[in-house]
Amino acid sequence: MTGMEKVAVVGGTGKLGAAIARRLAKAGREVIIGSRSAEAARKVADELGFGLRGLTNAAAAAAGEIVIVTVPFAAQEATLAEIAPHVAGKIVVDTTVPLVPPKVMRAQLPPEGSAAVRGQALLGEGVTMVSAFHNVAAHKLATDDDVGCDVLVFGDDKGARAKVVELTNEAGLRGLHGGALVNSAAAEALTSVLIFLNKTYGVDGAGIQITGKLREP
């Protein structure tokens, strides 16, 4: 364990955010769900149980020591602006996949190269940016089942990355260091491939697993 920092899940009333929050809270983490509406956040927190609390996104980000952002690409900029005053010096975990509807099966990385690098640019260097959870099917993560998907964790700060790998493990997933934040492009683009695989091969939530014999890092 690398300490038990309080976790905020911004956009935590969405499918992915609620699933992450629930798994972490169930594992014993103190987790706060954030939403644009504090009332909606409290409602989802109460439904999920495990001691979860609900606040506005800004208040959740202020309370959390590690802040996980789980919003659609179209909401990334506004959401990061909302939490920016509250995350200086903290670890922000961006889960944004740059899907551009309606063509969500086409990889459409932003000009910055990835949503994670865009997020870092939006929040500035005072924030330690990590990205993760791009390839996990939210509806599987919402259960207690084995998700069958590794989580690649990206970030330029190795220590911050390790804390997020630890979070993925608490959530019952295998988290793996995936290298620098720029490498987030791989997992972000892969999500469009997985959506394509779901459609083409009739898969209920395709995922990825890294093969090969891995030693402890």
Added chain:
Amino acid sequence: MTGMEKVAVVGGTGKLGAAIARRLAKAGREVIIGSRSAEAARKVADELGFGLRGLTNAAAAAAGEIVIVTVPFAAQEATLAEIAPHVAGKIVVDTTVPLVPPKVMRAQLPPEGSAAVRGQALLGEGVTMVSAFHNVAAHKLATDDDVGCDVLVFGDDKGARAKVVELTNEAGLRGLHGGALVNSAAAEALTSVLIFLNKTYGVDGAGIQITGKLREP
């Protein structure tokens, strides 16, 4: 089977090219190895056996009906220019990963978005571009062992993609339709992640597998 088109492997004296050529020839395909030097190509073809022949890259591309290009990113442009007069109307399978030494563990996709899209732009619309084989460790592919890595196949022409999926199957791999050519960015960037994983976790050739129950497409 989707027919037995003759396959040319341009840059086939390199590790990846030789490994692909050997597996396909062993499976009964007619395969020609191309190299800048016809003599070098013949030498490698003779060493590999299985009826492989060696020619210059241009002559191999002229003889092949499906042309697999296996050269480093730095050689992609010159190599495609070399074969361009000989591949009109054919399927060209680009395996290029845009690694930029010395920082090969950092995803550095080209301005076009991917090496595959860059390749299509270099060869023009008269060529049916497909990309594949980005994530397979060449030294594993050179053996008869199970490589333990799925091959994602990208391209805008579904029929051409299916022929390349068939080639990957002949080579003893599980090939999967990965969608449009732009999606090649995912597999190309992932190679840098795999190199990072090899170093960080002491893996001898990390790969990926798609998880979930896949039906026939």
